[in-house]
Amino acid sequence: xxxxxxxxxxxxxxxxxxxxxxxxxxxxxxxxxxxxxxxxxxxxxxxxxxxxxxxxxxxxxxxxxxxxxxxxxxxxxxxxxxxxxxxxxxxxxxxxxxxxxxxxxxxxxxxxxxxxxxxxxxxxxxxxxxxxxxxxxxxxxxxxxxxxxxxxxxxxxxxxxxxxxxxxxxxxxxxxxxxxxxxxxxxxxxxxxxxxxxxxxxxxxxxxxxxxxxxxxxxxxxxxxxxxxxxxxxxxxxxxxxxxxxxxxxxxxxxxxxxxxxxxxxxxxxxxxxxxxxxxxxxxxxxxxxxxxxxxxxxxxxxxxxxxxxxxxxxxxxxxxxxxxxxxxxxxxxxxxxxxxxxxxxxxxxxxxxxxxxxxxxxxxxxxxxxxxxxxxxxxxxxxxxxxxxxxxxxxxxxxxxxxxxxxxxxxxxxxxxx
Amino acid sequence: xxxxxxxxxxxxxxxxxxxxxxxxxxxxxxxxxxxxxxxxxxxxxxxxxxxxxxxxxxxxxxxxxxxxxxxxxxxxxxxxxxxxxxxxxxxxxxxxxxxxxxxxxxxxxxxxxxxxxxxxxxx
Numbered sequence: 001x002x003x004x005x006x007x008x009x010x011x012x013x014x015x016x017x018x019x020x021x022x023x024x025x026x027x028x029x030x031x032x033x034x035x036x037x038x039x040x041x042x043x044x045x046x047x048x049x050x051x052x053x054x055x056x057x058x059x060x061x062x063x064x065x066x067x068x069x070x071x072x073x074x075x076x077x078x079x080x081x082x083x084x085x086x087x088x089x090x091x092x093x094x095x096x097x098x099x100x101x102x103x104x105x106x107x108x109x110x111x112x113x114x115x116x117x118x119x120x121x122x123x124x125x126x127x128x129x130x131x132x133x134x135x136x137x138x139x140x141x142x143x144x145x146x147x148x149x150x151x152x153x154x155x156x157x158x159x160x161x162x163x164x165x166x167x168x169x170x171x172x173x174x175x176x177x178x179x180x181x182x183x184x185x186x187x188x189x190x191x192x193x194x195x196x197x198x199x200x201x202x203x204x205x206x207x208x209x210x211x212x213x214x215x216x217x218x219x220x221x222x223x224x225x226x227x228x229x230x231x232x233x234x235x236x237x238x239x240x241x242x243x244x245x246x247x248x249x250x251x252x253x254x255x256x257x258x259x260x261x262x263x264x265x266x267x268x269x270x271x272x273x274x275x276x277x278x279x280x281x282x283x284x285x286x287x288x289x290x291x292x293x294x295x296x297x298x299x300x301x302x303x304x305x306x307x308x309x310x311x312x313x314x315x316x317x318x319x320x321x322x323x324x325x326x327x328x329x330x331x332x333x334x335x336x337x338x339x340x341x342x343x344x345x346x347x348x349x350x351x352x353x354x355x356x357x358x359x360x361x362x363x364x365x366x367x368x369x370x371x372x373x374x375x376x377x378x379x380x381x382x383x384x385x386x387x388x389x390x391x392x393x394x395x396x397x398x399x400x401x402x403x404x405x406x407x408x409x410x411x412x413x414x415x416x417x418x419x
Numbered sequence: 420x421x422x423x424x425x426x427x428x429x430x431x432x433x434x435x436x437x438x439x440x441x442x443x444x445x446x447x448x449x450x451x452x453x454x455x456x457x458x459x460x461x462x463x464x465x466x467x468x469x470x471x472x473x474x475x476x477x478x479x480x481x482x483x484x485x486x487x488x489x490x491x492x493x494x495x496x497x498x499x500x501x502x503x504x505x506x507x508x509x510x511x512x513x514x515x516x517x518x519x520x521x522x523x524x525x526x527x528x529x530x531x532x533x534x535x536x537x538x539x540x541x542x
Contacts, residue, residue, distance in 0.1 A: 071450070074450060074454070074462065074466075075450075078457060080453065080456060080457045081453055081457070084449075084453045084456075084526070088449070088526070088530045090530060090533060090534060090537070091446055091449055091450075091530065091533065094442055094446060094533055094537065095443075095446055098439050098442055098443060101435065101439060102436075102439060105435060105436065145433045146433045146434040146435075147433050147434070149433060156436075159436075159440060160436055160437075160439045160440035160443050161443065162440075162469060163440050163441070163443040163444035163447055163469040163470075164443040164444070164446055164447040164450075164466075164469060165447055165450070165465050165466050165469070166465035166466075166468070167468075179433060258479060258480075258483055
């Protein structure tokens with residue numbers, strides 16, 4: 001090797017080292033910047049979830065740092081690697097920039113976990129209540145993003161690093177991230193859209209879809225899993241869930257993306273469920289509106305979407321033939337959860353009759369019209385307002401105030417039970 | 420990524436994160452090819468794996484990760500996805516049988532794809 005070449009190698013090595021030291025310092029800076037000091041809200045579970053998630057991310061960044069170090073060593077270790085770098089410097093620059101972008105994203109996400117609490121409070125309460133009912137208490141956070149999703153924290157934050165080099169072993173975690181997109185999360189009907197994502201967590205932790213496939217020999221992909229989550233959400237939240245989905249779809253183009261069934265088929269399934277379960281009685285005008293909207297969606301769909309819809313319909317029919325409704329009902333029963341129809345007949349009736357402060361759906365509507373928050377279960381509150389046609393008119397701040405009041409009442413009652 | 424005031428968010432995190440993940444996958448593939456060229460097969464294996472794992476993935480699925488999630492993939496992302504899957508198939512074979520010429524061509528192709536991904540809009 002001539003001295004000129006040695007000099008050249010030295011320059012390249014220095015440049016590679018410089019780029020990796022940028023990577024190192026970016027990750028180290030991120031780690032220290034995530035600490036925000038003491039964080040308290042009036043809702044302990046929210047403060048604890050956020051703190052838990054952030055400290056987990058901080059610890060997991062150590063793994064990313066050591067992975068970057070190994071990668072850096074490979075790049076500077078041999079003349080051939082340096083030769084490759086000289087020809088294609090974009091590789092190292094891209095890696096460095098990717099780490100920078102990742103750090104900015106994580107910093108913004110964490111910062112918003114703290115600042116968004118006021119806006120997401122009702123959604124936090126709804127998700128927490130739903131998960132807890134099914135016996136799951138994973139730490140979870142709500143994040144605004146470019147899509148709706150529910151993922152394990154580790155996948156959400158770090159899965160991009162799984163695609164470079166050998167796999168990293170992370171400390172096990174059950175923490176979950178729900179992402180939402182294009183909605184005002186504090187709006188009343190948006191709560192049910194976020195509620196849908198909580199059933200993804202239940203499906204994932206409880207293995208519901210996989211269990212259904214095993215038990216019945218059904219073989220379906222992501223789109224069928226989504227259909228199962230719609231069934232679970234309707235059985236739990238009742239007819240207001242179908243209304244929320246319809247209103248949500250009305251605001252969008254008739255494109256369902258690649259992991260969901262086409263919108264018209266999803267709504268058709270919800271319509272079918274409501275009529276089969278007999279939970280939409282007394283709201284014929286809404287049933288008509290839903291049917292007309294499904295027809296309108298079909299008119300707007302292009303050839304590909306219609307073809308997809310035909311395939312989705314076949315899959316959905318197969319799921320129904322295999323007894324998806326009965327399977328979900330049994331899953332609810334096994335966890336001691338009432339489906340919406342039983343909830344109205346038994347739980348709601350019992351609570352209305354036994355409450356010290358006599359209350360019923362008519363009184364709930366009266367209270368909200370008078371701007372008095374009602375401390376009742378979210379499912380009761382939302383369906384009462386949906387049934388009377390008030391749900392679009394009531395200020396969402398009043399709904400949040402009602403959720404808060406109910407949450408406090410419920411935990412007060414729980415504390416009495418413990419005594 | 421935007422952040423304005425208190426309450427608004429890490430816009431586009433997921434789509435941006437998917438794109439970063441696919442860029443990392445390509446960088447991993449390039450690193451594997453360089454290590455194979457040096458006959459460092461054992462080290463190369465760890466870097467080849469994340470790239471090779473897409474070899475049986477449907478093109479649509481890979482393309483979706485390169486696009487913006489909800490909106491269907493366009494022709495450019497589909498082309499990149501097709502090339503990625505085809506190179507993953509090539510890299511999934513026995514590294515001993517890879518010819519120097521194939522390694523050179525595949526590396527160049529991956530660098531080109533990385534360039535294309537760098538230009539994909541994130542909005």
